[in-house]
Amino acid sequence: MQLIARYYGFFSTVTGKLSEEIKATGDITVNELVERQARLYGFKFRDFCFIRPLYSQRDYINICINTMDLNDPRKFPDGLDTSLNDGDTISFGPIGGAA
Amino acid sequence: MLTAREKDRYKRQLNIPQFGAEKQARLKQSRVAVLGVGGVGGTAALYLAAAGIGHMIVVDRDRVETSNLNRQVLFTGCDVGFPKVRAAQQQLQSLNDAIKIEAVDIDINKSNLSSIICDCHYVLDCLDTNYMRLMVNRTCIKLDLPASHAFAQDFSGELFSVLPGESACLACIMDESFPEPEETPVMGVATGLVGVAMAAVAIRSLTGVGVIDAGYRHIYDLAFPEMVKIHAAKLPSCPVCPE
Numbered sequence: 001m002q003l004i005a006r007y008y009g010f011f012s013t014v015t016g017k018l019s020e021e022i023k024a025t026g027d028i029t030v031n032e033l034v035e036r037q038a039r040l041y042g043f044k045f046r047d048f049c050f051i052r053p054l055y056s057q058r059d060y061i062n063i064c065i066n067t068m069d070l071n072d073p074r075k076f077p078d079g080l081d082t083s084l085n086d087g088d089t090i091s092f093g094p095i096g097g098a099a
Numbered sequence: 100m101l102t103a104r105e106k107d108r109y110k111r112q113l114n115i116p117q118f119g120a121e122k123q124a125r126l127k128q129s130r131v132a133v134l135g136v137g138g139v140g141g142t143a144a145l146y147l148a149a150a151g152i153g154h155m156i157v158v159d160r161d162r163v164e165t166s167n168l169n170r171q172v173l174f175t176g177c178d179v180g181f182p183k184v185r186a187a188q189q190q191l192q193s194l195n196d197a198i199k200i201e202a203v204d205i206d207i208n209k210s211n212l213s214s215i216i217c218d219c220h221y222v223l224d225c226l227d228t229n230y231m232r233l234m235v236n237r238t239c240i241k242l243d244l245p246a247s248h249a250f251a252q253d254f255s256g257e258l259f260s261v262l263p264g265e266s267a268c269l270a271c272i273m274d275e276s277f278p279e280p281e282e283t284p285v286m287g288v289a290t291g292l293v294g295v296a297m298a299a300v301a302i303r304s305l306t307g308v309g310v311i312d313a314g315y316r317h318i319y320d321l322a323f324p325e326m327v328k329i330h331a332a333k334l335p336s337c338p339v340c341p342e
Contacts, residue, residue, distance in 0.1 A: 006323060009252050010278045018253055018322050054274035055336045069329040091327055093318055094273075095250040095257040 001086045008093035031080040064091040122306040129305045130154040132219045136187045138170035138290025139249040140225030146298035148191040154199045159183040160206040170287030212238045221301045222246040236269035249293045254322035256293030264341045266314030271334035
């Protein structure tokens with residue numbers, strides 16, 4: 001299975017990439033992909049995937065699949081356990097840079 | 100009312116369906132603040148001046164540096180070393196002498212921000228740190244002012260617009276601890292695109308044409324062209340949003 005990862009903002013800083021192709025053997029969930037990338041790029045990658053704003057009660061998942069927000073339970077009822085499909089584009093954002 | 104000269108100047112946009120002279124007159128009567136005239140703010144200011152915003156306040160404390168010129172299209176090599184707001188005022192006024200450009204060459208802080216923006220109809224936050232963005236957000240919510248906040252890095256940019264009380268605010272989605280690089284790598288096309296998008300939101304808000312799309316994070320990717328649109332819910336425990 002072939003996936004495409006896009007990195008925005010601090011994700012591009014951590015990975016040193018804007019995009020990459022990822023080859024996975026067999027089924028893979030979003031959570032498994034995050035763990036795999038964290039092993040490659042370090043713990044900061046995982047930390048950036050789950051950011052909890054100071055006043056929030058929950059973590060926000062900074063990931064989109066095919067431009068759709070993984071935080072949306074109507075689109076992704078399984079959340080982090082969502083299985084990825086061949087050809088999916090997974091975007092890691094947001095952008096926190098300067099203007 | 101528009102003068103004959105203004106009708107001629109804005110002829111091409113006056114012919115847009117649902118726009119017309121009444122909306123143009125609203126732009127003429129509008130007052131906006133552009134906080135930071137770098138890559139995003141400078142681009143937004145150019146398009147707002149061209150569109151005929153009646154009164155624009157541009158605020159920046161910096162001087163033009165050579166390393167700004169890859170993205171800050173308001174400036175030329177001749178402006179290096181001069182205050183940004185002075186160069187911006189000159190450039191914007193030469194683009195449109197029928198509008199008022201007010202240059203404010205100060206360091207924005209929580210004591211002076213309210214007095215700068217309190218009479219404005221829209222605020223464009225084009226500042227470059229999360230601390231400053233969150234300060235602008237707090238002040239705009241307090242003054243009940245609609246605002247847009249911008250981010251840019253590499254080939255991508257993000258825009259988030261806020262309608263106080265109606266949509267999520269910036270503090271609903273981020274805080275000062277969010278990571279940000281010391282010196283952001285960025286292409287001028289990314290800051291330019293966000294600046295244009297930001298000017299468009301301001302025009303929509305001031306005229307009522309189209310939708311503001313407040314509470315949505317718009318992420319534009321110019322390396323692998325796509326746009327991601329993410330809804331941000333109002334945070335019940337947000338300390339900034341009005342109850």
